[in-house]
């Protein structure tokens with residue numbers, strides 16, 4: 084089976100492609116937006132890198148030609164001057180869905196986020212909800228996987244966590260009392276591979292989260308203790324209201340970056356009604372093992 088990935092240079096894409104050798108029956112079209120990203124892709128007979136553009140559906144379809152399954156990973160949490168939620172999360176999804184239909188893809192996998200909602204007052208959650216609606220209305224056989232914070236080599240969540248755990252004066256927004264369900268990125272990889280193989284008809288929307296709910300401050304101290312069992316680290320507090328005010332000013336001046344929207348996303352409790360690990364055929368990695376893996380890395 085051939086799988087086409089968009090955003091193949093994302094942290095999820097990079098981790099997924101690192102599993103290619105353990106999936107000898109699979110080959111990949113790895114779609115990226117720039118020659119430098121193309122150059123940085125892992126070299127393997129199973130991986131064919133292609134430069135793709137989301138602005139021309141016909142050209143995008145040509146780029147994805149040959150794929151049985153399309154896995155749409157491209158998407159952003161942090162807006163930049165040139166990249167807004169509308170283009171990166173909504174319009175790009177529409178383009179990839181149209182391209183997948185044009186090439187008669189047998190299955191479509193979309194990585195969304197816990198909290199996605201087309202009616203959300205939060206612009207990030209709204210954009211992911213709108214993207215889900217595009218996938219659901221496409222008529223494609225599709226699997227939408229809503230994920231929480233992802234922990235694995237190169238994920239933004241893992242980098243921030245390890246940096247905080249190594250900082251004796253670590254601070255978190257509001258003291259880090261928001262609760263997370265961190266998911267091992269290898270578990271997401273398994274879910275994606277299984278969804279591509281199963282190709283369930285219709286569009287199914289699943290929430291897939293890690294096995295443990297934990298407050299972010301406790302996650303930091305747990306990680307710090309794994310680095311140094313004698314640590315005396317306690318997590319200080321950064322006031323959320325003031326930080327949002329400052330983020331609102333600086334992000335307006337800079338045209339993106341750390342916005343009040345991002346702060347609301349980060350500090351929201353990750354709550355799910357049903358963890359679909361069984362439906363997605365995933366055995367969840369215990370949090371301790373995930374933390375060991377990211378510390379080894």
Ligand SMILES: NC(=O)c1ccc[n+]([C@@H]2O[C@H](COP(=O)([O-])OP(=O)(O)OC[C@H]3O[C@@H](n4cnc5c(N)ncnc54)[C@H](OP(=O)(O)O)[C@@H]3O)[C@@H](O)[C@H]2O)c1
Nearest residue numbers: 090093094095116156157158171175194195196231232233
């Ligand atoms: N990481 C997490 O904790 C997490 C949690 C929940 C959901 N997710 C979702 O999982 C997916 C992968 O996340 P990630 O953290 O691995 O991503 P990432 O490392 O931040 O990479 C973002 C990807 O999106 C591409 N991109 C940026 N702007 C774009 C645009 N305007 N049009 C098309 N592509 C654009 C980037 O390409 P360039 O390099 O060319 O800019 C890159 O391939 C995303 O859809 C994200 O929303 C991630």
